[in-house]
Amino acid sequence: MKIGIFGTGVVGSTIGSALTRAGHEVRMGSRTRGNDKAVAWVGAAGANASEGTFADAAAFGEIVFNCTRGDAALAVAAQAGAENLAGKVLVDVSNPLDFSKGFPPTLTVLNDDSLGEQLQRALPGTHVVKALNTLTAALMVEPSRLSGPHDLLICGNDAGAKATVTSLLRESFGWKIVRDLGDITNARGTEAWLLLWTRLYGHLGTPDFNLHLETSGGAA
Amino acid sequence: MKIGIFGTGVVGSTIGSALTRAGHEVRMGSRTRGNDKAVAWVGAAGANASEGTFADAAAFGEIVFNCTRGDAALAVAAQAGAENLAGKVLVDVSNPLDFSKGFPPTLTVLNDDSLGEQLQRALPGTHVVKALNTLTAALMVEPSRLSGPHDLLICGNDAGAKATVTSLLRESFGWKIVRDLGDITNARGTEAWLLLWTRLYGHLGTPDFNLHLETSGGAA
Structure with a gap:
């Protein structure tokens, strides 16, 4: 599958590398073609990897992962171009974190709105699926790092898009428990x-931990 | 141990009954002595149970559980009287939920403040421990309803108060994994x-579920 990645940080490069290892063709996007970190990532990730602008990555991908910082996500979506993302799945991995007052961060949007919804409103022709934002990058792509069962929580408005993402996460990363919470408002x-x-x-x-939902039915 | 309970709802009566079964003397407080629900609870809970005003329950308890609705918690603390709670442990089980727009609710305070902190600021002479607010009432007092391991998250400013609460929860309710997240700001x-x-x-x-933290060290 052809996959676009927005963002050259730890999350983008970790997901991008794992996808190339799983046999996908991956294009990493950043503000300008030839970005130092993107070029270094292409060199390390090998023949299935390429880089370009956000618009290049969006146009290339059948699925696109938004791995930018939360405070950049909406601007990046605009730079990528709604036309390049139309009819496609955008997996939003970002979180609206504000570290301006130190750690732990606050959130810039929450309670009665979410960054996932803001992206969906900004890209009405795109199927936004919120996923992987609930855990550290290394675990996103290798859930077997934890020996016991643990759960991935996803949401989005389009059932087909969520099925596509779930299949990709199961087959390429080995996720076993993927819980679909419902529409994109569950990103709140x-x-x-x-x-x-x-x-x-x-x-x-x-950061090497995740939640598991223990229910009265026993382990899922 | 003598224990006070603020609130006559499901949470208060569930915790109160479980504490009487564990051999504690429990006084349930409400706005007025002789409250119908409190009287009914005393009748069901037996010889270790009594009822009165919030101030009566506060004066009676060596430990007090706040089981009111979140939007009533601060007013109840004021009615109970800081002098009746001075030097004592107040276990805050409430959550600042706003159901005015339906389900799921929003929170009336969050992100850079919390109800636990508001109570601690209102009662500077009391040791507020946030606990049991993360799960449904039946599980608060009977964690063994779930077959696998699952975790209780507590926080508060006073180490001795947290140790007292942890011992009570282990001995009276059977909690096995109690995680102390740190000071009361962790109520956020x-x-x-x-x-x-x-x-x-x-x-x-x-509602019969809880989180378990799966870590790279395996099950806790």
Whole structure:
């Protein structure tokens, strides 16, 4: 599959590399073609990797992953161009974190709105699926790092888009428990999780953790 | 141990009954002595149970559980009287939920403040411990309803108060994994969990669930 990635940071390069290893063709997008970090990533990720502008990555991908910082996500979507994303799936991995007052961060949007919804409103012709924003990058692409069962929470308005994303996450990354919470407004829940996640990170001393939902039916 | 309960709803009566079964003397407080629901609870809970005003319950308890609705918590603390709670532990089980726009609710305070902190500021001479607000009432007092491991998250400024509450929860309710996240500002995290909890409730179709933190060290 041809996949676009927005963002050259740890999340974008981790997801991009894992997708190339799984046999996908991946184009990493940034503000300008030839970005140092994107070029270095292409060199490391090999023949399935390429780089370009956000618009290049959007036009290239059948699916696109938004791995930018939360405060850049809407501007990046505009730079990528709604026409390049029309009819496609945009997996939004970003969180609206504000570190301006230090750690733990606050959220710039929450409670009765979410960044996932803002992206969906900005790109009405695109199927936004919120996913992977609930855990650290290494675990996004290799859930087997944790020995016990643990859960991925996704949401979005389009059932077909969520099925496509779920299949990709299962087949390319090995996810076993993928819970579809419903429409994109559920991003209000999975983004708010970051207010607890950051504190659990402080408590545990490692980002290498995830939640598992224990139910009265026993382990899922 | 002598324990006070603020609130006559499901949470207050569930916690109160479980504490009487564990051998504690429990006084349920409400706005007026002789409240119908409090009297009915005393009749059901037996010899270790009594009822009175919020001030009566506060004066009676060595530990007090706040089980009111979030939007009543500060007014109840004022009615109970700071002098009746001075030097004591107040376990805050409430959440600042706003159902005025339906389900799922929003929170009336979050992100850079929390109800737990508001209570602590209102009662500077009391040790507020945020606990049990992250799960449904039946599970608060009987965590063994779920077969697998799952975690209770608590926080508060006073280490001794947290140790007292942790011992009580282990011995009287059977909690095994109690995670102390740190000072009371961590209530911003455990209260924000409700924005996800309410959506997981919708997804699972039952409130009988809790989170377990899966870490790279395996099950806790």
